[in-house]
């Protein structure tokens with residue numbers, strides 16, 4: 301009897317230890333100090349140099365710059381799939397959102413997990429901001445399938461062959477954060493692409509003018525930021541053309557680049573956009589700056605995913621009362637670090653070799 305309860309207790313403790321999700325992040329930010337080398341950093345952090353090189357796309361590991369950001373990987377916590385587990389059960393148990401768990405493990409089909417499979421446990425995300433997450437509707441086709449179906453219309457990234465990146469900023473203009481983003485871009489001489497909402501452009505025409513005057517490119521981000529997949533064709537066209545017309549009225553430029561709110565597209569939307577002479581541009585690197593309003597987390601979200609031809613997604617304005625201060629704050633460090641890594645910045649049209657305006 302005694303023995304039985306002992307083992308039951310031990311089992312429960314073991315299970316708890318096993319199931320306890322780690323609150324630690326899978327990586328952390330290191331800012332290179334003067335005199336530091338890859339060797340000294342690896343030694344101080346107690347990690348192999350090759351692990352740091354794996355995580356950071358450095359062109360010359362012997363050349364680090366003071367202030368450069370390195371992403372230092374950490375041991376990731378894993379969970380081994382048990383008999384009877386479903387991804388849903390595991391996600392509920394570990395209190396990790398199903399989508400994040402699936403994404404961290406590159407699982408497309410949530411039914412396809414197997415007993416004994418090690419699952420990487422993603423760090424617990426902070427609470428979502430005011431911008432609602434994308435709706436649960438699944439894509440008719442995957443984004444990469446759509447890129448193959450609409451090679452002239454739909455883009456996620458530029459070429460892998462040039463060390464070039466495009467910074468993009470959605471949801472502006474506003475009177476507060478968009479001007480601050482512009483100040484930083486001006487100081488660092490980085491051209492960027494702004495996907496603007498028509499309704500906000502109407503309220504802040506002077507900011508729209510400033511964006512264009514300072515050498516950036518503007519694109520269409522719809523009038524009122526709906527999920528385009530839920531609109532009729534007529535309403536979709538109205539959202540786009542109304543925005544095109546206000547931006548043309550303010551700047552004299554007729555937009556030819558468009559980014560769907562939440563990146564939500566399908567075959568019908570792309571067909572319609574093509575007929576309106578639009579290129580639809582999503583992204584390859586998501587800063588998740590609207591949710592993770594913290595400099596280090598934005599660096600962790602962006603740097604490891606950045607490679608040649610990358611299109612980086614940021615927001616130059618938030619929801620009502622939402623602070624985008626971290627986005628403004630992270631930009632100098634991010635720009636410097638990416639330049640130290642050998643990247644240069646262009647607007648999206650230049651990255652893709654397509655015209656920015658009609």
Ligand code: ZN
Pocket residue numbers: 470471521525560561562
């Ligand atoms: Zn948006």
